[in-house]
């Protein structure tokens with residue numbers, strides 16, 4: 001790039017500054033000072049010369065008068081001429097006149113102009129005029145005056161430092177190289193230039209910044225390299241642009257211009273600071289503050305800004321705008337099973353797919369209007385899209401469907417092919433005329449509803465949804481205090497040997513009893529507990545309560561009973577589960593073999609970390625059971641790798657046995673798998689004698705379900721259990737009557 005032409009180095013017509021006025025006054029004073037001493041000296045010298053001439057004339061006249069009195073009158077003129085020719089009057093013109101004024105004698109000298117004459121009367125008559133040239137003394141005086149005036153003028157115009165005492169001057173002289181070294185050490189480029197804009201001097205940083213040796217910079221106009229939009233002599237600091245190398249490349253700079261007082265004429269200094277790195281750092285900071293580092297999409301902060309602008313535009317144009325909230329379905333499973341790196345890569349690919357799906361004006365089959373989209377990642381697996389310039393809410397639905405289609409294609413993450421689906425919540429402005437934060441909340445609520453409807457769904461926001469969300473918020477608030485208010489209870493559901501019907505254990509199930517309300521089952525609140533993290537203290541409470549109860553029953557004379565406690569994925573991920581379990585065992589006195597932890601399949605797939613954790617739990621002597629087996633990401637290799645003791649056939653597979661061949665096949669396959677891996681297999685949700693018979697015939701070990709007992713309060717369970725024990729001890733017949 002060729003630098004712009006240098007602006008004319010003119011200074012605007014200006015009134016004299018105080019400094020300039022001071023300088024002029026100084027000059028007058030200097031001139032006066034310079035003039036006065038030579039004038040005084042000259043006057044005095046002139047007078048002295050005059051007196052000396054008068055005295056010489058008087059002495060010569062006396063000499064000539066004596067001569068005239070001593071010689072005869074006829075000889076006197078010749079003697080007079082002889083005397084005048086003597087060296088006394090050398091250089092001076094002397095003329096002697098007789099008493100009648102006739103010229104008697106005259107010397108031969110002819111003094112240069114200007115001359116001065118002195119007359120003396122000859123004793124006895126006649127007169128003498130002595131004339132001498134004043135050129136010599138005058139020339140000397142003029143020379144003296146000039147040199148004095150010159151010296152004074154120079155003194156006046158020299159910088160104050162130069163007018164210091166000689167010692168200080170010596171020090172200043174010595175400081176000059178040090179000053180140069182100092183300037184050379186500056187990282188900023190410094191260029192010195194005159195009113196004409198031509199560079200007089202520069203430090204090596206300037207030459208480095210401009211990418212040229214100093215020789216190629218000196219004598220050249222500064223404007224060749226630096227954009228001087230504000231003028232070359234406008235003192236101040238501005239951000240500008242400079243040009244480096246040849247051919248030149250522009251770079252941003254900070255330009256500071258200062259006036260440098262200098263004898264004779266002012267100089268200017270331009271200090272150049274390269275802003276390339278600073279600007280880069282600023283851009284990086286801005287990037288960090290506004291964009292998600294993983295996907296490069298706008299983050300929540302930038303998204304909020306864009307949403308505000310989009311609302312304003314929609315308000316002006318009257319064209320609806322849709323806000324979509326996307327959440328990937330079962331993303332946690334990917335994270336848990338394939339690890340966070342895989343999860344990250346999946347999110348990156350989803351971001352790219354969203355961008356690709358929305359690119360182009362025919363996104364919703366329209367080319368008449370220029371639509372614009374903002375895709376952002378709010379965090380985790382949550383994405384938002386602002387779609388502007390819609391015709392109606394239908395457009396938003398078509399966009400959502402397009403996104404779903406785009407995401408349905410399998411994503412390759414490492415060696416794994418993953419199929420993701422997404423739940424989408426939509427709210428449309430101005431149908432929903434809420435402020436930005438509420439719009440976001442409404443889209444989020446709609447997304448929640450979409451998830452509840454069974455994933456991979458699209459749901460629009462509605463007033464009813466809002467009410468539902470309000471209820472959830474209220475639930476959350478109430479759950480936060482449920483533990484301290486003692487509102488949680490445990491329900492106990494027995495498990496029995498499928499053959500003998502002997503009680504083999506019990507599963508504890510959480511219940512929430514709010515004052516004045518019916519008992520709530522986990523489907524009402526467990527998800528909220530998990531999402532809010534409240535599952536951590538509540539989960540610990542369940543463990544403690546269950547262990548304490550079993551020990552209390554044992555102390556009350558009942559046999560040991562293996563108790564199964566459900567765990568949430570969050571309890572595995574967060575906190576130190578092994579420590580919690582061992583503390584609970586220790587404080588309660590429950591033998592570890594009497595505790596069974598029920599996990600879901602997806603929890604097994606949390607990679608190495610979960611594997612280690614489960615091994616440590618197993619090392620404590622605790623039993624591990626896989627709940628709802630067959631519903632998740634069943635993987636035989638996981639079963640082998642973890643020290644699992646029990647498989648539980650999910651009740652959804654038990655429900656339609658023995659009538660549904662598919663369920664029969666799954667149930668028998670799980671049993672066969674458990675047998676071959678030497679695991680205990682428990683069927684849950686057994687409600688009918690036929691189901692029990694079918695499971696028994698196929699080799700199931702234990703069963704659990706309403707056929708045996710519904711979940712009971714601790715007191716009811718104890719009573720039921722005692723009765724069962726009684727029956728078992730005295731009346732085997734009773735069991736035999738079980739179908």
Ligand SMILES: Nc1nc2c(ncn2[C@@H]2O[C@@H]3COP(=O)(O)O[C@H]4[C@@H](O)[C@H](n5cnc6c(=O)[nH]c(N)nc65)O[C@@H]4COP(=O)(O)O[C@H]3[C@H]2O)c(=O)[nH]1
Pocket residue numbers: 493508509510521522523526539542565566567568598627628651684685686687704705706707711
């Ligand atoms: N239709 C039918 N249902 C039967 C039958 N027998 C038992 N059930 C129900 O099946 C569920 C069995 O528990 P789950 O599969 O571990 O599933 C549990 C478990 O995953 C979770 N949960 C319960 N308590 C806790 C807890 O303390 N911590 C955690 N993290 N989760 C819990 O909540 C889920 C639901 O618990 P509940 O509502 O108590 O529902 C229980 C139980 O009441 C039957 O014959 N027919």
